[in-house]
Amino acid sequence: xxxxxxxxxxxxxxxxxxxxxxxxxxxxxxxxxxxxxxxxxxxxxxxxxxxxxxxxxxxxxxxxxxxxxxxxxxxxxxxxxxxxxxxxxxxxxxxxxxxxxxxxxxxxxxxxxxxxxxxxxxxxxxxxxxxxxxxxxxxx
Amino acid sequence: xxxxxxxxxxxxxxxxxxxxxxxxxxxxxxxxxxxxxxxxxxxxxxxxxxxxxxxxxxxxxxxxxxxxxxxxxxxxxxxxxxxxxxxxxxxxxxxxxxxxxxxxxxxxxxxxxxxxxxxxxxxxxxxxxxxxxxxxxxxxxxxxxxxxxxxxxxxxxxxxxxxxxxxxxxxxxxxxxxxxxxxxxxxxxxxxxxxxxxxxxxxxxxxxxxxxxxxxxxxxxxxxxxxxxxxxxxxxxxxxxxxxxxxxxxxxxxxxxxxxxxxxxxxxxxxxxxxxxxxxxxxxxxxxxxxxxxxxxxxxxxxxxxxxxxxxxxxxxxxxxxxxxxxxxxxxxxxxxxxxxxxxxxxxxxxxxxxxxxxxxxxxxxxxxxxxxxxxxxxxxxxxx
Numbered sequence: 251x252x253x254x255x256x257x258x259x260x261x262x263x264x265x266x267x268x269x270x271x272x273x274x275x276x277x278x279x280x281x282x283x284x285x286x287x288x289x290x291x292x293x294x295x296x297x298x299x300x301x302x303x304x305x306x307x308x309x310x311x312x313x314x315x316x317x318x319x320x321x322x323x324x325x326x327x328x329x330x331x332x333x334x335x336x337x338x339x340x341x342x343x344x345x346x347x348x349x350x351x352x353x354x355x356x357x358x359x360x361x362x363x364x365x366x367x368x369x370x371x372x373x374x375x376x377x378x379x380x381x382x383x384x385x386x387x388x389x390x
Numbered sequence: 391x392x393x394x395x396x397x398x399x400x401x402x403x404x405x406x407x408x409x410x411x412x413x414x415x416x417x418x419x420x421x422x423x424x425x426x427x428x429x430x431x432x433x434x435x436x437x438x439x440x441x442x443x444x445x446x447x448x449x450x451x452x453x454x455x456x457x458x459x460x461x462x463x464x465x466x467x468x469x470x471x472x473x474x475x476x477x478x479x480x481x482x483x484x485x486x487x488x489x490x491x492x493x494x495x496x497x498x499x500x501x502x503x504x505x506x507x508x509x510x511x512x513x514x515x516x517x518x519x520x521x522x523x524x525x526x527x528x529x530x531x532x533x534x535x536x537x538x539x540x541x542x543x544x545x546x547x548x549x550x551x552x553x554x555x556x557x558x559x560x561x562x563x564x565x566x567x568x569x570x571x572x573x574x575x576x577x578x579x580x581x582x583x584x585x586x587x588x589x590x591x592x593x594x595x596x597x598x599x600x601x602x603x604x605x606x607x608x609x610x611x612x613x614x615x616x617x618x619x620x621x622x623x624x625x626x627x628x629x630x631x632x633x634x635x636x637x638x639x640x641x642x643x644x645x646x647x648x649x650x651x652x653x654x655x656x657x658x659x660x661x662x663x664x665x666x667x668x669x670x671x672x673x674x675x676x677x678x679x680x681x682x683x684x685x686x687x688x689x690x691x692x693x694x695x696x697x698x699x700x701x702x703x704x705x706x707x708x709x710x711x712x713x714x715x716x717x718x719x720x721x722x723x724x725x726x727x728x729x730x731x732x733x734x735x736x737x738x739x740x741x742x743x744x745x746x747x748x749x750x751x752x753x754x755x756x757x758x759x760x761x762x763x764x765x766x767x768x769x770x771x772x773x774x775x
Contacts, residue, residue, distance in 0.1 A: 373600030373608050377632030382567050382596065382622055 391498030392429045393734035396534050399424065410578065411521050413571045416766065422517060423768040424525055428739065428755050429775045435542045442502050442670045443492055443743040443750035449665055450507060454481060454651050466676065467656040468694055468721040473628050476637045477647045485646035486556045487748065494741040497732035501669040505740065510645050510653035511621050513572050516579040517769050518744060518754035519545035525771045540774040542753045546583065548746035553587035555747065557617065561590045563609055566621030568595045573621050580619060596622045601632055607641045615641050624650035625695050655692045655724050674726040682725045689725040693718035704761060731761050
């Protein structure tokens with residue numbers, strides 16, 4: 251959370267609309283044309299690892315980790331320039347969503363066992379999710 | 391705005407699966423469809439989509455501000471009174487929003503019209519932010535589209551910036567229904583953007599969120615959840631057993647509780663009431679409002695709470711032409727003027743205009759043969775030509 255609330259937050263601001271198309275795209279309008287690091291990920295696409303985040307970050311010791319959640323301790327990875335109109339060939343972090351061949355291993359986040367038998371028994375669990383699991387999807 | 395047929399990349403499925411986009415095909419039907427794309431001019435993007443998106447978002451924030459000063463808005467939205475303090479506190483603290491998606495009807499000529507606001511749990515952000523961009527780059531390289539094409543899409547960069555700005559040094563937990571492929575993909579993608587912003591993250595199923603003896607929500611390692619991204623609607627959290635603990639627990643949520651107001655279809659009549667005849671709004675009324683008769687016998691009927699088009703009905707001349715089945719509607723309905731979606735090659739596109747940290751920054755398009763966009767509608771890429 252931001253330590254200093256934005257005083258403009260929640261206020262309606264006048265939207266400035268350009269009078270005519272601008273010859274030069276404004277900065278940060280669109281992504282810079284950055285290359286994606288797909289080459290490292292093409293060979294890995296097996297369903298068994300579906301939707302696992304890849305990372306340029308170290309996996310913590312699994313000694314205390316739970317099998318139903320994944321924790322990452324990451325350092326910031328290279329990110330694309332956001333200036334519009336550029337066409338550089340730099341790498342982007344955009345592709346690192348999925349496990350790439352250059353990334354460290356990651357543990358499964360599949361949640362296959364009951365929430366009641368996982369984690370510490372000092373906490374109550376299962377208090378969220380019942381409504382959603384009855385319906386089956388949550389996004390829109 | 392044009393719908394332009396084009397050749398598919400012959401390796402797009404492998405490319406999709408290589409980056410984790412495994413739900414490109416759902417139940418044997420294409421979800422990702424690059425046999426055509428939508429082309430826009432820069433002027434259309436800036437003046438017809440980007441500027442109205444900012445304008446609509448500003449109007450929505452003004453609506454929330456009014457609702458915080460006058461409880462009649464919360465009553466009309468059927469938000470349970472027990473959660474009003476949670477919502478108002480989050481607004482008073484100015485808890486930040488990460489993202490949202492406005493669904494717009496746009497035909498290339500008339501002003502874009504707001505169909506609804508996915509303010510709380512929008513999905514399809516990975517394909518909008520990443521795979522659509524991949525298509526643009528490869529399509530240019532392979533001369534499928536002009537070399538100098540561009541895309542309205544800085545979603546990815548802005549997500550990382552937003553996490554840096556709002557995440558601070560906190561450990562971020564991301565929770566949702568991980569058994570749902572699309573939701574799990576959205577969570578994993580957002581986790582990755584947070585990681586790239588330098589945050590420590592934990593992804594977990596929403597049902598694994600625990601409640602400690604001290605009233606704090608905890609993860610499976612009993613670590614207190616300070617900051618949580620939840621891909622799980624507020625109205626469901628209110629109904630769940632732990633809902634009663636939300637107000638006393640110190641967890642800060644993204645999206646924040648005040649987004650429960652904006653994810654409610656009841657904002658459509660409220661916005662129309664506040665900003666009558668706004669060019670980017672459609673006339674809309676609560677179904678029990680006598681003014682609803684002003685819409686005549688043709689309108690779109692939407693439950694206050696609904697996702698993926700569920701329980702939305704298209705009524706024309708008093709006859710229901712199309713209706714998506716679903717579990718919603720107990721809280722009531724609104725009626726919105728029927729604005730037929732434009733047809734491009736007998737396909738009905740709906741534009742998704744993305745906001746990250748309050749800034750319009752990207753576009754996605756879903757199209758369908760059916761005039762109600764649902765969870766089987768196909769995702770087509772776009773380009774600025």
